[in-house]
Amino acid sequence: MEELKFSCPKCKCTLLEEVMVGVTVYNSMEKIFDTEYGEEIEWGDCDHEDGYIDRFQCNECGYMLEDKDGMLIKDYEDLLEWLKTPTDYLETVK
Numbered sequence: 001m002e003e004l005k006f007s008c009p010k011c012k013c014t015l016l017e018e019v020m021v022g023v024t025v026y027n028s029m030e031k032i033f034d035t036e037y038g039e040e041i042e043w044g045d046c047d048h049e050d051g052y053i054d055r056f057q058c059n060e061c062g063y064m065l066e067d068k069d070g071m072l073i074k075d076y077e078d079l080l081e082w083l084k085t086p087t088d089y090l091e092t093v094k
C-alpha cells in the first residue's frame with residue numbers, strides 16, 4: 001500500500017496536527033522544587049480521556065482541512081479521503 005502523506009495546499013508543510021477539544025487530562029505530580037522564582041511543580045506522566053476531534057490543521061499555517069462541501073473534517077475516514085484525493089481540494093484553496 002502506498003503511504004499517504006499530508007502536504008498543505010497552502011504552504012506545502014508536511015506536518016498535520018489533530019486538534020481535540022473537551023479532553024480531560026490527568027497529570028501526575030512528580031515533585032516540588034525550589035527555583036529562584038519560587039516553588040515549581042514538576043509534572044510527570046499525563047493521561048487523557050474523552051474529547052473529540054475538532055479539526056485537522058496544518059502545523060505551519062493553520063490551514064484547516066475541509067471536505068468537498070466546505071465542512072471541517074472531523075474524523076479519520078474523511079481525513080483519509082482527503083489525503084487520497086488532494087487534487088480535488090486544491091481548487092478550493094483561496
Ligand SMILES: [Zn+2]
Binds near residue numbers: 008009013060
Ligand atoms: Zn500550511
